[in-house]
Amino acid sequence: MKKFVAIILAAAVLLPTAATAMGSGDKFSDAQTGLTYSVYKPSYALGMASVNFSLLPCQPGKEEWIYLKYGGSKRFLEIMQTMAGVKCSDPGLSKYLRTIVINGAKAKVYVYCDPAKPTSYKKCGVNDIARVGGYLMFTTKAVKPYKGTEIQVQGIGGVTYAQLMNVAKGLKTVKASGNTYTQVIAPLMVDPTMTTEINARVGSTIVLTVSDAANWNATVDDPTLAVFTPGGDQGTYTTNPGLSALAAGTTILHVSHGSETYEIALTITS
Numbered sequence: 589m590k591k592f593v594a595i596i597l598a599a600a601v602l603l604p605t606a607a608t609a610m611g612s613g614d615k616f617s618d619a620q621t622g623l624t625y626s627v628y629k630p631s632y633a634l635g636m637a638s639v640n641f642s643l644l645p646c647q648p649g650k651e652e653w654i655y656l657k658y659g660g661s662k663r664f665l666e667i668m669q670t671m672a673g674v675k676c677s678d679p680g681l682s683k684y685l686r687t688i689v690i691n692g693a694k695a696k697v698y699v700y701c702d703p704a705k706p707t708s709y710k711k712c713g714v715n716d717i718a719r720v721g722g723y724l725m726f727t728t729k730a731v732k733p734y735k736g737t738e739i740q741v742q743g744i745g746g747v748t749y750a751q752l753m754n755v756a757k758g759l760k761t762v763k764a765s766g767n768t769y770t771q772v773i774a775p776l777m778v779d780p781t782m783t784t785e786i787n788a789r790v791g792s793t794i795v796l797t798v799s800d801a802a803n804w805n806a807t808v809d810d811p812t813l814a815v816f817t818p819g820g821d822q823g824t825y826t827t828n829p830g831l832s833a834l835a836a837g838t839t840i841l842h843v844s845h846g847s848e849t850y851e852i853a854l855t856i857t858s
Contacts, residue, residue, distance in 0.1 A: 614765060617767075620764040621768045624734060626735070627654065627762050628728070630656070634659070634665060634751055639659065640655065641654075647674065650676070679740060681700070683698060683712055688753070690756045693729065695756065699720065718747065776792060779796075784851075790834065798829065802820030808839055808840075814833050815834060840853060
């Protein structure tokens with residue numbers, strides 16, 4: 589059962605990033621420079637190492653949102669932050685359990701129990717969060733000069749309800765550094781079934797907007813120019829397949845799905 593689906597423009601993809609922290613070395617403070625809602629930094633992450641900090645596109649015309657991940661592939665913690673009142677992601681099917689208070693904010697508690705199993709679903713409670721995963725969802729008050737923030741603190745693979753609360757209580761606002769953390773080059777959204785030519789810049793990401801994401805593949809005649817990243821189920825979210833443009837040049841991209849193959853001329857400029 590999918591537990592988190594990121595909505596990135598028309599498709600979701602996490603490829604080698606083109607985003608860079610500019611100047612301060614603190615991604616949270618750099619992100620706060622470019623956002624009008626408060627950015628929160630964990631002071632406690634269950635002793636897990638940070639493995640992902642991303643600023644991701646939201647709905648058209650809305651500010652980017654923050655995705656954080658700590659831990660490994662089986663046991664991990666995720667924290668998502670968006671402007672209050674704006675939906676940038678979908679937690680997926682879950683069961684609402686109760687409302688608690690986190691640092692003065694009302695937080696709703698959810699567990700990822702399977703509604704297709706009505707007997708166990710009915711009994712599912714906070715103790716099952718460590719078994720199947722769960723999350724807290726709450727909105728912080730506006731702290732001048734910033735707007736409020738909607739925060740999701742999620743644990744998978746053995747993270748307990750009590751640990752989720754401790755992580756949420758340890759979130760602290762940060763000061764803007766004056767140096768922005770930005771997506772340098774916006775991703776190119778491409779339907780390989782309708783495209784015969786792609787023009788991209790070095791460092792850009794090419795997202796293949798397809799269904800059945802896990803069963804698409806691509807090869808590049810000159811692999812020094814671009815690298816392919818498969819799509820599919822990443823555990824708590826789904827990504828589309830895509831490519832990262834590595835160097836300037838012209839080559840042929842062969843995109844395949846089952847018995848169908850699509851040849852696309854790929855030109856990359858510096």
